[in-house]
Amino acid sequence: MVDPLTGRSVGNVMLAHPWAFETIRTQHEIQTMPAIHYILHDGTEHALDAPLGDSVMIIAKDNDLQGILAECGGACSCATCHVHIDPSWIDRLPPKEDLEEEMLEFVEGADETSRLSCQLKITEDMDGLIVHVPENQY
């Protein structure tokens, strides 16, 4: 086997590039992976594969989706990952934790459909979730 980065033979040694492990998924995971639908302010819709356990924010960032800044990286301390949940999904998501509620109080344009996308972890029953990304986060 040849290391694609160095061109050197590495025999039967397993290559241990960190990104290689991040992208390996089992066939079962691929077949059962939910899709999340992001609707941007301009009306465009993006249906993205959503690995279980990832957050709605991480999926957007991993796919270079515009509109979700996530400046704190998911620590629930910036509120720049604000999204509006489609009304058809509001009652189907887990309730907000106290910290998320507090952070949303400072978000301009927040309403009863607002969530912080970093706090929404993907589960199997979230397949088809629709989130609306606001025009801006400030």
Ligand code: FES
């Ligand atoms: S990424 Fe900062 S609160 Fe969600």
